[in-house]
Amino acid sequence: MAQRHNDLLQTLVALTAVLVVISLYTVFVVAPTEQTMGHVQRIFYYHVASAWVGFLAFLVACVGGLLFLANRSLLWDTVSAASVEIGLLFSVIALVQGSLWARPVWNTWWTWDPRLTTTLVMCLYYSATMMLRQLGGSEERSARVGAVLSIVGFVNVPIVFLAIRMWRTIHPVVFTTAGFAVAPRMLLALLASLLAFTALYACLLWMRIRVTQLARDISRLRHGLTSRRTL
């Protein structure tokens, strides 16, 4: 069983590596250089991909939380907790990439635009939930509370966004109902990086879950050893 999981994971890692190489090629070779922004526009492909993974990861965390509360299997809590960590990482990466792009294009590192503000608020919230997991009592309790927090956090994101959007936005809108607002070869690069990052997310999630499970096994073994020694 463990061996089969290992093989699957290795296949996934290899696949991700290939996808990353393809995405690098499409982003730097296939995609044309943007007329007004120049090369700095190429951040866009990984910026969107990172933001997407952040969002996907928080969605997975929310679903994992719901499933944990429904059937109380610690596996779902592990999925939820791991996904929060990865989501936070990619959201922060997206914010940093956005800043790097915004400096030459908007002439500022930061603006209180709805998307930026929502992402920042989301990062702060999920950081606090991770803090709570570290500080909070028993494994079972922190799993329950963590599940509730990941659900509440995800439900709240659209409301935060709506509240802040009632002020005007200057963030470029790429996906509209009228289709994509980018050139076809740029779209190809974007799709390649989205795919690569999603695969990367799957790898990281899988590995993070395994690390948590191994840590749990070790602590159980150690517990068994110490209790045997006292006998």
Add this chain to the structure above:
Amino acid sequence: MSYWRGVMAMVAKDVLAELRSKEALSAMLLFALMVAVTFNLALELRVDNVLQIAPGLMWVAFAFAGVLGLNRSFAAEQECACIEGLMLTPVDRSAVYIAKCISNTLFMLAAEALFLPVFSALFRVPVWSPALWFIVLLGTVGFASAGTLFAAVAMNSRAREILLPLLLLPIVVPVLTAATRSTAQILDGQSLAQYAPWLRLLLAFDIISVVIAVLSFEYVIEE
């Protein structure tokens, strides 16, 4: 029927305890005033800019004071192990949440009612307006309903006082935004039609927040 009798009994208990100690109320009021004074010194409020700054100042004072009160609401129960008594009450767990939410809202409203006249006198802001009070009510319900859930979440962790604001403030961003904006518009003398979108947002947040909290509260305190 017995559900609401249970809720009312728990609210009455909280109110009675608060009337005797006046712990949360005095702490919230003093802290809100201190925030107002600090802001005044930090931001250099003048007659010509007071209407721009006052709404934000008011809601920051409410939010910070509210966190203080919310921290007390479950801490007080834990100190004398009363929380076990509450858990053993023969009512649905959500009744405990509803009761705590109502008493927290009441305490916050009481502190705000005492704060507003002083605030009005200090900053020369006209607060004698039912529309403003309605916004204060909606904002406080939203803040207290989410806050009561998070106070229960943070209750058993080691860093309770730190975790509550860290978790709660990001979640109540919509409340603070909508309340601050609509307060500014009311002080500016605008009509209901102009701040109605914010009002709707506040109402929507209050409803969603209470529903989610009622559904998830039992998972938070189940021991």
